[in-house]
Amino acid sequence: MILLLVVGVILGGALIAAQGPIYTRMAELLGGPLQTAALAFGLGTLALLMLLLTTGSTLPRKSDLASVPLWMWAGGLIGVYVVLVSILAVPRLGVASYMVCVIVGQLAAGYAHDRIGAFGMGVRDFSTANLIGLGLVAVGAGLTVWR
Numbered sequence: 001m002i003l004l005l006v007v008g009v010i011l012g013g014a015l016i017a018a019q020g021p022i023y024t025r026m027a028e029l030l031g032g033p034l035q036t037a038a039l040a041f042g043l044g045t046l047a048l049l050m051l052l053l054t055t056g057s058t059l060p061r062k063s064d065l066a067s068v069p070l071w072m073w074a075g076g077l078i079g080v081y082v083v084l085v086s087i088l089a090v091p092r093l094g095v096a097s098y099m100v101c102v103i104v105g106q107l108a109a110g111y112a113h114d115r116i117g118a119f120g121m122g123v124r125d126f127s128t129a130n131l132i133g134l135g136l137v138a139v140g141a142g143l144t145v146w147r
Helices: 002-030 033-055 062-066 070-093 095-116 128-145
Strands: none
Touching: 002 033, 002 070, 002 095, 033 070, 070 095, 095 128
């Protein structure tokens, strides 16, 4: 099961690498990043609704929605930010440089979240090896961006 998850995550990473250039080209055709993001999120919403309908899942009840803390709604806004930044950054940085910068941000935030148990997740130790690994990834990002 773990191997299947790892393969799925790697595939997701490869798809994210394709997402930036796809959205960049789409923005050129549609007139800008806002139009592209709106269309992309609209299509994503339709795809999710189709999955809900075809799998027999149900939409959440209003009472369930009301019980969700306000900070949890930030996930959708984070998605908008990430898509817009990718549309603006990929043509200037290139796909590989953009992705390695994303990885540095994800790794640094991931270590911080693990260390404090952010968002209700368990607390995990942060070691010297983690710090060295993060530093090496950051150096690699610098070498990729400023070659």
